[in-house]
Amino acid sequence: MQPILATNTETEESVQLLIENDHLIVTESLTLTAQSSTVETKEKVNLEFIYGIDYTQNLLSVHFIEKQTAVSVSDTGNKTLTNIRPQDIQWHLRTLRYTLNDTSFVTQLQYLALPHLNELPNTKIVVVLNPTSGLQLAETYWQTIVQPMLVTAGFNESNISKFMTEGEGKTRALAESVGQRILSTEEQGPKPIIISIGGDGTLHEVVNGLKDLGRGDFRLGVIPAGSGNAFALGLNIENVQQATLKIIKARKEEPFYLMDVQFGHSNTKENWQQQIEYDQLKKPVRLLVIMSWGFHAQIVSKSRYLRYFMGNKRFSLVAMFLLKFLHQYEGELVLKKSKKYNPELEQFVENENDVVLDGRQPNEGFTYFIVSKQHSLEKGFNIAPFASPLTDDVDVVILRGVDADALTKASIEAFQGGIHVKSDKVEYYKTTDLLLRVKQKADVCLDGEIHSLPANGVLHLRTVGSSTPESSFTVFV
Numbered sequence: 379m380q381p382i383l384a385t386n387t388e389t390e391e392s393v394q395l396l397i398e399n400d401h402l403i404v405t406e407s408l409t410l411t412a413q414s415s416t417v418e419t420k421e422k423v424n425l426e427f428i429y430g431i432d433y434t435q436n437l438l439s440v441h442f443i444e445k446q447t448a449v450s451v452s453d454t455g456n457k458t459l460t461n462i463r464p465q466d467i468q469w470h471l472r473t474l475r476y477t478l479n480d481t482s483f484v485t486q487l488q489y490l491a492l493p494h495l496n497e498l499p500n501t502k503i504v505v506v507l508n509p510t511s512g513l514q515l516a517e518t519y520w521q522t523i524v525q526p527m528l529v530t531a532g533f534n535e536s537n538i539s540k541f542m543t544e545g546e547g548k549t550r551a552l553a554e555s556v557g558q559r560i561l562s563t564e565e566q567g568p569k570p571i572i573i574s575i576g577g578d579g580t581l582h583e584v585v586n587g588l589k590d591l592g593r594g595d596f597r598l599g600v601i602p603a604g605s606g607n608a609f610a611l612g613l614n615i616e617n618v619q620q621a622t623l624k625i626i627k628a629r630k631e632e633p634f635y636l637m638d639v640q641f642g643h644s645n646t647k648e649n650w651q652q653q654i655e656y657d658q659l660k661k662p663v664r665l666l667v668i669m670s671w672g673f674h675a676q677i678v679s680k681s682r683y684l685r686y687f688m689g690n691k692r693f694s695l696v697a698m699f700l701l702k703f704l705h706q707y708e709g710e711l712v713l714k715k716s717k718k719y720n721p722e723l724e725q726f727v728e729n730e731n732d733v734v735l736d737g738r739q740p741n742e743g744f745t746y747f748i749v750s751k752q753h754s755l756e757k758g759f760n761i762a763p764f765a766s767p768l769t770d771d772v773d774v775v776i777l778r779g780v781d782a783d784a785l786t787k788a789s790i791e792a793f794q795g796g797i798h799v800k801s802d803k804v805e806y807y808k809t810t811d812l813l814l815r816v817k818q819k820a821d822v823c824l825d826g827e828i829h830s831l832p833a834n835g836v837l838h839l840r841t842v843g844s845s846t847p848e849s850s851f852t853v854f855v
């Protein structure tokens with residue numbers, strides 16, 4: 379495509395606009411530089427980052443997200459649990475404005491950058507927002523980033539409705555009634571989008587509430603505003619701007635996988651897996667992020683009330699306290715149809731039979747135990763590096779009978795790109811079906827909420843797809 383002439387409305391400079399290799403490129407005007415062999419590039423915007431394009435009365439506005447220039451910090455000190463977190467990269471919204479007289483250039487730019495532009499004005503959006511997630515910034519994110527981006531992109535303000543969550547598990551029922559309302563008013567045209575703005579706990583309740591309906595087609599947008607935001611990280615969404623962009627672009631929508639959990643108990647010594655008495659649950663439990671027991675569950679449990687004051691640093695503080703009184707948790711684990719990570723081969727190797735890990739003696743007990751559907755439980759904490767929400771298995775990361783030094787080393791290595799999985803102290807598996815029986819009464823963490831298991835309590839976890847023949851459930855990836 380030929381470059382076209384335009385004028386920068388701010389500087390009144392003559393420039394040329396060009397679309398090349400998936401970028402909008404703005405250079406100084408060639409007519410001004412006829413003698414010069416080099417043409418100065420003034421702007422280069424990846425089309426991926428453009429969220430809105432307006433063109434009225436010859437004025438073109440291109441709205442995009444941009445990384446703030448990183449501030450370099452010297453990084454020479456020793457890594458500890460308190461200084462290992464990565465620095466946040468800030469993004470911001472920016473607009474370029476030019477006057478030009480070329481509709482076909484604008485149409486081409488819109489076609490390439492915003493492929494679903496025509497659908498946006500008629501798409502309904504329902505937002506479920508938890509004002510208390512993370513550092514309590516969800517409402518600010520909504521007002522200053524998400525809503526402006528959606529409206530600028532072309533969504534109609536009158537098609538957007540927003541619901542605030544309440545505490546004590548009420549979000550699940552809220553999501554169910556929101557889903558009910560959507561299904562009862564379903565019209566022709568693009569399917570509505572449900573956006574969860576909060577952390578993993580909010581998302582857990584939104585997905586469970588919608589799944590409770592047992593029918594319907596739902597499209598889910600995930601805006602990370604919590605502390606961990608592990609589900610968003612699993613989709614490689616690192617910030618609010620990127621997350622909103624994924625909804626606007628709607629390039630790809632995929633079903634994802636959840637962990638279905640059943641509770642029960644088994645008091646028999648041998649063959650306990652065949653003799654489990656399952657509890658009748660009031661509601662199914664489907665996890666999106668994590669089931670943990672022992673050290674990790676205790677961190678979550680003991681740091682709950684520090685959430686508003688300390689952000690993610692609270693996890694390090696509580697971890698350092700728990701390391702002083704490190705406990706080995708006794709129980710048995712059965713992994714069915716599993717694969718074990720082999721660090722030498724750098725791949726998972728299939729196990730022919732069920733894997734049974736017996737940790738009933740204190741010195742063989744489980745020091746660390748997590749089952750994760752996401753690669754990182756918070757930004758940088760790459761505890762299950764090969765996990766993905768889009769595959770049908772879960773990752774199990776275990777350390778047994780280790781001391782505080784070994785656990786600290788593994789935690790730091792998890793922050794260093796997940797290299798802990800190469801250590802001979804770490805057992806790393808993938809499975810689709812697991813059974814855990816705890817010896818003593820124990821706390822387990824289920825997507826951030828703490829649940830108590832009795833002595834000889836059993837937890838049975840299996841992966842299930844978000845889309846079933848009755849209902850489809852996709853997320854923007």
Ligand SMILES: Nc1ncnc2c1ncn2[C@@H]1O[C@H](COP(=O)(O)OP(=O)(O)OP(=O)(O)O)[C@@H](O)[C@H]1O
Binds near residue numbers: 509510513580607
């Ligand atoms: N209006 C409210 N007031 C108080 N608590 C609320 C309210 N709405 C939801 N909650 C509680 O917020 C918790 C969920 O928070 P969420 O998981 O979204 O944030 P987070 O814990 O900061 O993030 P993450 O789970 O990603 O680490 C639930 O315990 C829920 O009961």
